[in-house]
Every structure is written in structure tokens, then in C-alpha cells.
Amino acid sequence: KRMKFSRTILVTGGSGFIGSHLVCSLVDKHPDWRILNLDNLDYCCSSRSLESVEDRENYTFIRGDVCNSRLVNHIFNTEPVDAIFHLAAKTHVESSFQSPSSFHHVNVDGTKVLLGAAYRARHQPRRFIYVSTDEVYGASTDQVFDESSPMRPSNPYSATKAAAEFLVTSYWDKFKFPVIITRSNNIYGPRQYTEKVIPRFLSLLQMDKKCTIQGTLPISRHFLFVDDAIKAFLLLLEKGTVGEIYNVGTTCEIPIVQLARELVKMVKNVPDSEVTDWLEFVPDRPLVDLRYPIRCEKLLQLGWKAQVSWAEGIRQTVKWYQDNPDFWSDTSKDQGPGGECEETADPVRSVHHLMEQ
Numbered sequence: 420k421r422m423k424f425s426r427t428i429l430v431t432g433g434s435g436f437i438g439s440h441l442v443c444s445l446v447d448k449h450p451d452w453r454i455l456n457l458d459n460l461d462y463c464c465s466s467r468s469l470e471s472v473e474d475r476e477n478y479t480f481i482r483g484d485v486c487n488s489r490l491v492n493h494i495f496n497t498e499p500v501d502a503i504f505h506l507a508a509k510t511h512v513e514s515s516f517q518s519p520s521s522f523h524h525v526n527v528d529g530t531k532v533l534l535g536a537a538y539r540a541r542h543q544p545r546r547f548i549y550v551s552t553d554e555v556y557g558a559s560t561d562q563v564f565d566e567s568s569p570m571r572p573s574n575p576y577s578a579t580k581a582a583a584e585f586l587v588t589s590y591w592d593k594f595k596f597p598v599i600i601t602r603s604n605n606i607y608g609p610r611q612y613t614e615k616v617i618p619r620f621l622s623l624l625q626m627d628k629k630c631t632i633q634g635t636l637p638i639s640r641h642f643l644f645v646d647d648a649i650k651a652f653l654l655l656l657e658k659g660t661v662g663e664i665y666n667v668g669t670t671c672e673i674p675i676v677q678l679a680r681e682l683v684k685m686v687k688n689v690p691d692s693e694v695t696d697w698l699e700f701v702p703d704r705p706l707v708d709l710r711y712p713i714r715c716e717k718l719l720q721l722g723w724k725a726q727v728s729w730a731e732g733i734r735q736t737v738k739w740y741q742d743n744p745d746f747w748s749d750t751s752k753d754q755g756p757g758g759e760c761e762e763t764a765d766p767v768r769s770v771h772h773l774m775e776q
């Protein structure tokens with residue numbers, strides 16, 4: 420049965436925001452590829468994110484922890500994995516100050532386990548793509564970062580992403596294991612969990628609450644629509660040069676205050692004079708990086724270009740949150756960012772079970 424698939428792709432964190440878009444895109448576009456998703460369904464996941472692909476023949480879900488070396492080794496011993504997209508991570512910057520060790524565990528140890536297993540696999544993977552972030556550069560005022568800029572992470576989240584990058588790079592340096600690293604700007608779109616800024620503002624407004632803006636500094640972010648990010652990742656799978664780092668960026672930089680104003684106008688339909696009534700300024704704790712401008716010539720040279728304008732991307736995103744107001748309400752009620760997820764009693768057995776289906 421397996422013979423009919425020409426490639427096997429393992430996505431870790433495939434049930435998360437970006438991961439679910441990546442998995443859906445791979446499953447839809449490549450019926451002849453087998454897509455495995457390894458995810459432990461942390462608090463930021465909804466099983467509904469993958470509804471559209473869950474019954475597809477070329478999709479297999481493995482519920483488990485990327486830090487579980489027994490499970491991860493088992494996957495690489497039994498599946499001919501050709502390429503890995505490693506997205507599984509703890510991702511919420513603010514919680515990273517409260518529980519830095521869980522960030523270290525998943526983001527660093529998890530990457531170590533996955534790299535080791537992939538490297539030792541009988542069937543040698545042709546690509547290991549590590550999805551990192553612009554936050555590894557640290558904050559900028561004027562400087563635009565390119566891939567050779569130094570990493571100066573300034574919070575536990577970005578520090579663990581940077582640490583994982585060093586591990587990934589070491590497998591290239593020492594073994595020529597075919598890794599690629601992506602560093603992307605903020606990604607936004609449908610199905611993003613409500614702790615991230617755009618869905619947070621949208622869900623506050625939907626509950627008739629004000630958008631809370633932290634601090635008084637002119638914080639801004641570059642926003643890339645999720646479909647454009649996925650296109651970049653898929654292009655890098657085919658055309659990226661191994662051992663290289665690629666920034667995945669956009670010129671669309673938006674001050675957070677302006678973002679809140681735009682969303683208030685879109686959701687509440689109020690005149691300009693009343694927009695400020697929907698904003699609330701709260702103290703900054705901890706201090707947030709100002710901005711992360713990046714240059715992405717290397718990726719542009721491969722033929723990638725962001726195609727979805729901010730106006731279009733945010734329109735689609737707002738519409739999705741309006742059409743799906745209850746999508747996150749079940750998960751967010753009983754689990755906060757500290758909420759841990761129970762693993763299946765015997766993950767290896769459950770993998771067997773899944774794979775026999």
C-alpha cells in the first residue's frame with residue numbers, strides 16, 4: 420500500500436497554526452506524497468484545524484511528543500522519511516518568561532531528538548527544514564537584518580529558537596546533513612490561536628472588550644500572510660540550498676497601535692473619532708522588542724514573492740474570525756498557556772496502530 424507514495428514528508432507541529440496550513444497544502448497538492456504529522460496537541464491546537472484532511476489517504480496523524488526519543492526513533496526506523504519540516508515548538512513569547520524550561524525542553528531538546536533520529540535513520544532524509552524566526556536577530560531600530568546578521572535573541576522564546584538553530588547548523592557543519600533554516604517575520608491568517616496579537620485583538624473586540632496595547636514604545640511588526648509563508652517553505656524544499664539560512668519577509672510593517680485601529684474599524688464599523696474608545700494602554704511587562712526588519716533577497720532570487728497584500732490578507736483573516744467565533748472557545752476555556760497535554764499511554768503502540776490503518 421505504501422509503495423504508491425513517491426515521498427514521505429514528516430511535519431512536526433502540524434496541528435498548530437502554520438503547521439496546519441502547511442499540512443493541508445501538502446496533502447492537497449501532493450496526493451502522491453505521504454504526509455505524517457507529529458504533534459502532541461498542546462493547548463494552542465484545535466482538532467478542527469485539520470478537519471479537511473483527516474480522512475485523506477495520504478495523511479497520517481501521530482499524536483506524540485517530539486522530545487520522546489523512543490517514539491521519534493521509531494518513526495524514522497519504520498517510515499522512509501524524505502523530508503522534515505520541523506515546526507513543533509512552544510511559541511508564545513510572553514509565556515516563555517514564565518516557563519523558560521518548558522520552552523527549552525521542547526524547542527531545544529525536541530530539536531536535538533529529531534535531528535539525531537533523522538540523521539541516524541536508515542532511509543536518509545534529503546531535507547531537514549527548521550522553521551525559525553526573525554526574533555533570533557533581536558530588536559532593531561534602524562538596521563535591516565540579513566542572514567549573516569548576528570543572532571541577539573532577547574527573550575527565552577527566541578533564545579531557544581536560536582539555540583536550536585545552532586544545533587541544526589552543527590549537523591550541517593559536521594556531517595553535511597542537508598538542513599535548511601528559515602527565519603520568517605510574523606505570520607498571520609485564519610486559525611491562529613488567540614494569544615497572538617491579531618487574533619487577540621479580534622477576539623477582544625468580538626467580546627466587546629477593548630484592544631489592550633502594551634507599553635508606550637512605538638512597537639511595530641512585519642506581517643506575512645500564512646499562504647505566502649507556506650509557498651516559501653514549499654519552494655525551499657525544492658530549490659533551497661542545503662546548509663543555508665533564508666529570511667522569509669515582507670515589507671508590510673505595521674505599528675501595533677495602527678493595527679489595533681484598523682481592526683477596530685473593520686470589526687466595529689465606528690467612525691475615526693470613536694476608534695480610540697476601543698483601545699486600552701497597559702503597562703509593558705516584560706519589555707517588548709521594537710521591530711524586526713529583514714531583507715530576503717536570497718529567497719526572492721529563488722522566485723518567491725509575497726503575493727497577498729495586507730489589505731487582502733487581513734480581510735480574509737477578519738472574515739474567518741467572524742465566521743468562526745467559537746473555533747477557539749472550547750480549547751481556551753479549560754487550558755491556558757501553562758496547560759500541559761497528556762500523551763497517549765503508549766505512543767509507540769499507538770503509532771503502530773495508526774500506521775496499520
Ligand SMILES: NC(=O)c1ccc[n+]([C@@H]2O[C@H](COP(=O)([O-])OP(=O)(O)OC[C@H]3O[C@@H](n4cnc5c(N)ncnc54)[C@H](O)[C@@H]3O)[C@@H](O)[C@H]2O)c1
Nearest residue numbers: 432434435436437458459461484485506507508552605606
Ligand atoms: N507564528 C509566527 O509568526 C511564526 C514566525 C516565525 C516562526 N514561527 C515558528 O513556526 C513554528 C510554528 O509556529 P505556530 O505559529 O504555528 O505555533 P503554534 O503554537 O500554533 O504551533 C506549535 C505546534 O507545535 C506543537 N507542539 C508543541 N510542543 C510539542 C511537542 N513537545 N511535541 C510535538 N508537538 C508539539 C503544538 O501542539 C502546536 O501544534 C514554530 O516553530 C515557531 O517558532 C512562527
